[in-house]
Amino acid sequence: MADNSRVIQGRILTPKAESATKLQWVLSHNPEANDILASWIRKRAIDHRGLFTMPPKHPNRLPTLLVSLILPMVFLCPGHQSRASEPVGDTYREILNLGLEDLLDMEVTSVSKKIQPLSSSPAAIHVISERDIRQSGVTTIPEALRMVPGLQVARIDSNKWAITSRGFNGRFSNKLLVLIDGRSVYSPSFSGVYWEIQDTLLEDIERIEVIRGPGATLWGTNAVNGVINIVTKHSADTAGGLAVVGAGNQEQHMGGLRYGGAIGDNTYARVYVKENQRGAFDLLAGGDANDDWSMHRGGLRVDSQLARDSFTLQGDIYRGNINQTLTLPSLTGPFFQETFIDHVDVSGWHLLTRWKHTVSATSEFELQAYYDYTHRDEIFADETRKTFDLDFQHRILLTDNHDFLWGVGFRNVRDHYAPSFVAPIFPTANSIDSYTGFLQSEIALRDNIALTLGSKIEYLEHTGLEIQPNLRVMWSLSDQHKLWASVSRAVRTPSRAEHDARFLASVIPPLLPEINPLPLPVMVIFAGSENFKPEDLTAFEVGYRLLPGKHFSLDIAAFYNDYNQLRGVRAGENEIPGSLDQPIIQPYYIDNQYSGATRGYEVSAVWQPQEWWRLDFSYSYIDLTIDRDDHFSETQFGHPPRHQVSLRSTIKLDANIDLNLWGRYVSNTKASYTGPLPYEIDAYTTLDANVVWRPARNLEIALVGQNLLDNRHTEFVAEAFIPETEIKRSLYIKIQMTF
Amino acid sequence: MPIHCHLRVSERELFRKTPLWLLYLPFALNVFFPGVVAAQTADEYQIKAALSYNIARYTSWPSENQVVRFCIVGNSAVLNAFKTFEQKQIESRHLIILHVTKITDTSSCQVLFISKGNRDLLPRINAAIGTNPVLTISEMPGFNESGGMVNLLTKDDKITLYINQSAVVKSKLKISSKLLRLAELVE
Numbered sequence: 001m002a003d004n005s006r007v008i009q010g011r012i013l014t015p016k017a018e019s020a021t022k023l024q025w026v027l028s029h030n031p032e033a034n035d036i037l038a039s040w041i042r043k044r045a046i047d048h049r050g051l052f053t054m055p056p057k058h059p060n061r062l063p064t065l066l067v068s069l070i071l072p073m074v075f076l077c078p079g080h081q082s083r084a085s086e087p088v089g090d091t092y093r094e095i096l097n098l099g100l101e102d103l104l105d106m107e108v109t110s111v112s113k114k115i116q117p118l119s120s121s122p123a124a125i126h127v128i129s130e131r132d133i134r135q136s137g138v139t140t141i142p143e144a145l146r147m148v149p150g151l152q153v154a155r156i157d158s159n160k161w162a163i164t165s166r167g168f169n170g171r172f173s174n175k176l177l178v179l180i181d182g183r184s185v186y187s188p189s190f191s192g193v194y195w196e197i198q199d200t201l202l203e204d205i206e207r208i209e210v211i212r213g214p215g216a217t218l219w220g221t222n223a224v225n226g227v228i229n230i231v232t233k234h235s236a237d238t239a240g241g242l243a244v245v246g247a248g249n250q251e252q253h254m255g256g257l258r259y260g261g262a263i264g265d266n267t268y269a270r271v272y273v274k275e276n277q278r279g280a281f282d283l284l285a286g287g288d289a290n291d292d293w294s295m296h297r298g299g300l301r302v303d304s305q306l307a308r309d310s311f312t313l314q315g316d317i318y319r320g321n322i323n324q325t326l327t328l329p330s331l332t333g334p335f336f337q338e339t340f341i342d343h344v345d346v347s348g349w350h351l352l353t354r355w356k357h358t359v360s361a362t363s364e365f366e367l368q369a370y371y372d373y374t375h376r377d378e379i380f381a382d383e384t385r386k387t388f389d390l391d392f393q394h395r396i397l398l399t400d401n402h403d404f405l406w407g408v409g410f411r412n413v414r415d416h417y418a419p420s421f422v423a424p425i426f427p428t429a430n431s432i433d434s435y436t437g438f439l440q441s442e443i444a445l446r447d448n449i450a451l452t453l454g455s456k457i458e459y460l461e462h463t464g465l466e467i468q469p470n471l472r473v474m475w476s477l478s479d480q481h482k483l484w485a486s487v488s489r490a491v492r493t494p495s496r497a498e499h500d501a502r503f504l505a506s507v508i509p510p511l512l513p514e515i516n517p518l519p520l521p522v523m524v525i526f527a528g529s530e531n532f533k534p535e536d537l538t539a540f541e542v543g544y545r546l547l548p549g550k551h552f553s554l555d556i557a558a559f560y561n562d563y564n565q566l567r568g569v570r571a572g573e574n575e576i577p578g579s580l581d582q583p584i585i586q587p588y589y590i591d592n593q594y595s596g597a598t599r600g601y602e603v604s605a606v607w608q609p610q611e612w613w614r615l616d617f618s619y620s621y622i623d624l625t626i627d628r629d630d631h632f633s634e635t636q637f638g639h640p641p642r643h644q645v646s647l648r649s650t651i652k653l654d655a656n657i658d659l660n661l662w663g664r665y666v667s668n669t670k671a672s673y674t675g676p677l678p679y680e681i682d683a684y685t686t687l688d689a690n691v692v693w694r695p696a697r698n699l700e701i702a703l704v705g706q707n708l709l710d711n712r713h714t715e716f717v718a719e720a721f722i723p724e725t726e727i728k729r730s731l732y733i734k735i736q737m738t739f
Numbered sequence: 740m741p742i743h744c745h746l747r748v749s750e751r752e753l754f755r756k757t758p759l760w761l762l763y764l765p766f767a768l769n770v771f772f773p774g775v776v777a778a779q780t781a782d783e784y785q786i787k788a789a790l791s792y793n794i795a796r797y798t799s800w801p802s803e804n805q806v807v808r809f810c811i812v813g814n815s816a817v818l819n820a821f822k823t824f825e826q827k828q829i830e831s832r833h834l835i836i837l838h839v840t841k842i843t844d845t846s847s848c849q850v851l852f853i854s855k856g857n858r859d860l861l862p863r864i865n866a867a868i869g870t871n872p873v874l875t876i877s878e879m880p881g882f883n884e885s886g887g888m889v890n891l892l893t894k895d896d897k898i899t900l901y902i903n904q905s906a907v908v909k910s911k912l913k914i915s916s917k918l919l920r921l922a923e924l925v926e
Binding site for chain 1: 793855879885
């Protein structure tokens, strides 16, 4: 594409119809030929003498941009630049006049991502596309999620994240359901998601759909505040090879290799391997946090597509060495706590298969089964879990206006915990079954009003029957304006730990005046309870979407979430030991004493001022109130950041060079914490930037900087045991090759 | 007259008579509202729409209607690319461009374009069409193998046509040999 910057000038000597055909032939192998021809036929670019000038196709856009941003007060006529943005007029009609050979000879220009049409989903949905992931320079799924308005994403240390939607964040934030290709990665042991082990080759992710608000009806339990659905590409779309290598100060080294293609008439497959080594952060108190980590993984996906059936088989296997600094309570004085550097071994694998069958144009069903094995060995918890899950769903178009979906599911979770001083779980092994069913109707009341109503019905051994209904309305005023509203209920079921653990939160040293006058240490224990009931949410949401033109779109969602039976603790009676060499035990039993509400709104906008320049903006506001505002509720629930702002700019500087900038602001946060007070975290502003250069068609080189504004800020702290760390500035280079 | 910043000739004059900010308005308009000034260039879907139109010109249906119904499964960006040639004709038959909202309606189309990202809909589309004479065109790997007729795949920035002749014949359509010569045949 060396010719792109060339200005083509010339003179049409005989502007007559028959010579047009000849010229078409002559120029058909020149990339600019069709544009010239187009301009000529249109006669727009020709003056009265028959002279024409073709602007360079991909000029350097940096000057235009700098001028528009930095020198607005200086009068400048950027005539040549603005014209250069693209050939003017309806080139399209001329393309229509070309024959097949010429069309097949044309180069396809994949213009930067266009404004998408408005979603007609009656929920606060946001989709991260593969392009968003590539342009953002992120190296992990959690970092990609920072693009979603209304999601709270915070890094605790080098290998831990706290992620939630619409409040109640924490390492073990328990109200967000996460699925990867239909497989739940929500941990039923301590609730929440171990984000550090959730990964795949990022280049193989097709999209990440995020729904804020309850999604329990379709997606299942624990989709209380949101659902994240990570969807990888069909293996027909990943033919060929891909190699990625990179290195940096924090992203110390990374490598990935994928190969795919057809393995039969209707069958495609791919395999991949990937490795990452990431460096440690610093402790807030100073010194190395010793939280460096490495992950190795590999996987495969096979897809078979027949006329009426499709089959998918996929699996992953991973192993990781994760380091962490832990401060754990202990019975040994004088401090009654000890700090360790812990080496965590994580490993696991899964296998998933899915069969979709189309009975007729109005009826199709899907059967999915997976088995997932996961092992995690850290000082205070050594856990093995095996999950088997079977899901069936059937979709029928009952009438032209009535789409009916129903399904049933079964899940068995078998776990085993090694004995632990800090977090013993008893019984150490268990097998829990759950049964689910759901039905949902989508009814078109009129051409532009659709009603969705349905319910999930779930039976869990511990908690019995749960019904989670929802009602949603979508009103499409036009293609440009859409309104939606919903009311729904969702529940968060107790984790294994909330049921069966006796969790040592701290040890109070003996002979502390006023706190513990006794000569024995006191073990403060949070004890799980069989009586703990599911937490319960009723959510009210409204949304508005606007697409005033080709270059701008706006999406607003507001919510009021009413929570009941939120988790609290109630002090039990002291257990005084029979002898003087044993500690006193002060148990706190968990119960459902709290209720509260969150309210807020999220605004996201996309603006594409030029073909080569796109801006993605989001702002979210949230406020949390707990009905009974006491000491415990404050430390237990914290407060999410009231304001979050994200602005991403993607600029195509040149046909082969992109510049991406991403600024974020997060206002101050109160993290939930097992200490005497909630942990206050200061507001922060940060900037990521990257330049991507494609020197050849199959080669891409990216230079990425993350957290560029400072070398130390704290984003979050874990609920317990993990000393506070600060996020470092990260710089890395990545080379990607396709073959 | 498009608001262009071609002020070179009268630049000086304008400068004298007009407040400064007004001079700078065309530029601002140009940067921030490109739609006002310049239309978009030919992109992937403009070419694919043109190709689809040409492919339809080289196709004959068992019974020819007064109109050719061109149905689109895809988002509005795809639809708009096709809409531009609604004025065109194929052998004096008018084109009607339709956005598919119900899959059950696809059996009455003469041409059906299914954009990528709708892979999940293929089995239901296949079921809806059956052996009705609908020329199916798409742009995803594996489309021909699962019963699709014409596949437009991009390789090295150029589009290659792949045609599944047996699927075409099964639906009693005929594709001219001129078109077949330009395509790669897939069984």
